[in-house]
Amino acid sequence: MSTTTLPNPGLGTFRLKGDTLTQVIHDALALGYRHIDTAQMYENEQDVGAALAESEVPRESLFLTTKVWHDRLEPGALKESVRESLERLGTDYVDLLLIHWPSPEDAVPMADYLNALREVREAGQARHIGVSNFTIAQVDKALEILGPESLLTNQVEVHPFLQNRDLVAHCQSRGLTVTGYMPLAVGKVMEDKTLARIAEAHDATPAQVALAWTRARGVVTIPSSTKHEHLASNLAALDLTLSEEELAAIAALDRGERIADPDFAPDWD
Template structure:
């Protein structure tokens, strides 16, 4: 299992914008969150940057992630898009820069955009680089292009109903951290009888059980919430230890329920 430089949990910001997002970031930073995850496609980098600028937390104490959208993968466009992201975020660098999705139908060759990604890193605009929504074969191809220790993470959908076991195991075997997005399956974990039962035994919520299960698998998680009590609960969930029987019960919830599956997605494992 890989160790990670990624603070766990992170704060996901998908679908959050404006004053709501700024308040969430202020609340999260006050609670001790230090990892903020955004993306060009979220159209909220400027709000994220404004909230960070207003915060008392120094920039160097934060771990900031953004992602390049798949329509900006041609090398010159990728580099221009990164500068645009940095300008919106109000920073000279991000801590982690990801390719958000592999190029649909390999329209842009992987070697072209990954070498451009590395050049952005070498220019000091990204401390670490990684990928998102890459299959096992694509992870191997990426490491063949860049070298075995070049990528920090593969960010993929991980929750009790889509456990992505093969991808998680393979990334760990290749030294990559796995970052799991949508860890609460857009709220569906709250309705599951198994998770509710385990939660009752521990005096916590099903969401906290799902996050504790994610941590037990060695996966960094980036849940999103607009509520202070949920933000606090997500943080404290990582102190919850589940028994082997409970972990096995959650493992049995796998049903291949993929939520993020756009038409340009790769052929999933």
């Protein structure tokens, strides 16, 4: 599947709520963002829905993603959770519905929740389905269950300090777009001397360099920001082209620094 199906960049909304989130969504849409990423666990679907309802951007021009939390993976609970998400979001469908995390210790068999996910798509409540935080082995098992080209994306942590090369390459080889979350490593990219040096050469910021590097790898990114100038800067970053030497310098920054690693996470690649 092509990355053109998944608008790049998206707007991440983790930890954003209320008036702050409303303003961010209005700013982002005015700047040209059309991909909004939320999740049941973020507890902001209602705020996202309200902000989108106030917007003049038509629903069919938006790409809306939400995710099912791991405590709602039993098929009946999953379907009910999706109905609740759609009600909060004020829409009949999402463009992309993800399994947020694989079932911890396979408490719910993968075939059970993935087949329920497919049924949600077949019912018209999701245009595309995908997964998040799945390992190479889990991606392969998911495709075995659902068939090739069944999943649009695997959304995983990707930034210069956790490049996830094997997983990214494997997903792309199996036809999945990789969506990279935490692309700025919760601000740590701003402190890196290599990224600062490359940024200076382009009259850019280290954050823009990190986002340009992500795009160069064919990874869709969903940065989050509350500031108008940062939202604009993140959008402009995707027009920045890095040289092979600069890409190699960034490749050398990989140190396996994983930020999202809860106790229920899978055994990472």
